Amino acid sequence: NAGVMQNPRHLVRRRGQEARLRCSPVKGHSHVYWYRQLPEEGLKFMVYLQKENIIDESGMPKERFSAEFPKEGPSILRIQQVVRGDSAAYFCASSPRHQETQYFGPGTRLLVL
Amino acid sequence: KQEVTQIPAALSVPEGENLVLNCSFTDSAIYNLQWFRQDPGKGLTSLLLIQSSQREQTSGRLNASLDKSSGRSTLYIAASQPGDSATYLCAELSGGGADGLTFGKGTHLIIQP
Numbered sequence: 017n018a019g020v021m022q023n024p025r026h027l028v029r030r031r032g033q034e035a036r037l038r039c040s041p042v043k044g045h046s047h048v049y050w051y052r053q054l055p056e057e058g059l060k061f062m063v064y065l066q067k068e069n070i071i072d073e074s075g076m077p078k079e080r081f082s083a084e085f086p087k088e089g090p091s092i093l094r095i096q097q098v099v100r101g102d103s104a105a106y107f108c109a110s111s112p113r114h115q116e117t118q119y120f121g122p123g124t125r126l127l128v129l
Numbered sequence: 130k131q132e133v134t135q136i137p138a139a140l141s142v143p144e145g146e147n148l149v150l151n152c153s154f155t156d157s158a159i160y161n162l163q164w165f166r167q168d169p170g171k172g173l174t175s176l177l178l179i180q181s182s183q184r185e186q187t188s189g190r191l192n193a194s195l196d197k198s199s200g201r202s203t204l205y206i207a208a209s210q211p212g213d214s215a216t217y218l219c220a221e222l223s224g225g226g227a228d229g230l231t232f233g234k235g236t237h238l239i240i241q242p
Contacts, residue, residue: 020172049229058133059173059218061229072228107172115160115222118230120173 018043020121022108028127035095035102037124041110048091049118050076050083053105065091066114098128131156133221135233143241144211150204150236152219157200160224164193164204166215167235173218177204181224209240 021040029035041048050062061075065085076083080098085091095102105125109118132155142148154162161180165173177186177193179202185194192205202219216237220230 051229051232058234059220059230059232061227061231064228074227075229109173114228117163117175117178119175120165122172125170 020108020110020119022106022121022124024124025122026125026127028129029098030129031099032097035098035126035128037093037095037106037108037126039091039093039108039110039121041091041108042112042119045110045112045119047111047114048085049109049111050091050093051107051109053107053123055104059107062093095126098126100128102126103128131221131223131227131231133219133231133233135217135219135236137236138234139237139239141239141241142209144209146209147205147207148209148238150206150217150219150238152202152204152233154200154202154219154221154231156221156223156225156231157197158223158225159197160222162193162195162202162219162221163230164191164202165218165220167218168215176217211240211242214238214240 046067048065051059053059063076063083064072080096082094105123107123109120134153163178164176179195190207216235218235220232
């Protein structure tokens with residue numbers, strides 16, 4: 017009974033490159049949430065998706081960041097033209113229904129050189 | 130804007146002691162509150178979730194309480210063990226429309242053998 021899976025676990029990019037972070041929710045969960053944890057900061061909500069739909073992206077930067085959760089396959093958080101300030105741990109969580117317990121993945125640690 | 134505050138930021142106690150971690154929140158429309166533990170370089174493990182209609186939840190040596198009127202939650206750990214050493218995070222989910230959890234910055238707990 018696999019939990020939330022994220023890959024890669026560590027990602028190194030140079031400034032200006034693209035970063036793609038993948039999240040496979042718990043089997044049967046159709047609600048996915050992305051959070052970012054900056055160094056010395058708490059976790060901040062970025063975006064909430066339900067299969068094929070973005071429900072709430074109020075926490076996501078308006079430029080360079082996008083997220084999707086296709087009908088088949090994992091949820092993807094995409095960061096274009098990365099900058100050093102994007103270096104952080106990005107966590108994905110899933111839940112079976114909205115407003116229920118969120119189960120977190122191990123995170124992807126992004127380092128921008 | 131909802132805020133969650135955790136005090137103390139760090140705590141070190143001898144093994145075997147009972148201890149209390151504090152969490153305060155500003156959201157008067159809280160839907161539920163969740164306690165997590167985070168180990169260094171790892172993801173979050175959900176410990177307890179308390180619905181706004183509940184006063185407390187228990188799991189093993191852990192007991193979490195919720196007082197909506199005062200905007201406070203506590204996590205009580207009985208008979209602490211070195212394996213309890215971790216960062217403990219509380220997070221609230223608002224019933225007022227926000228879709229993501231609002232996290233505190235955590236309490237870094239060290240249990241001395």
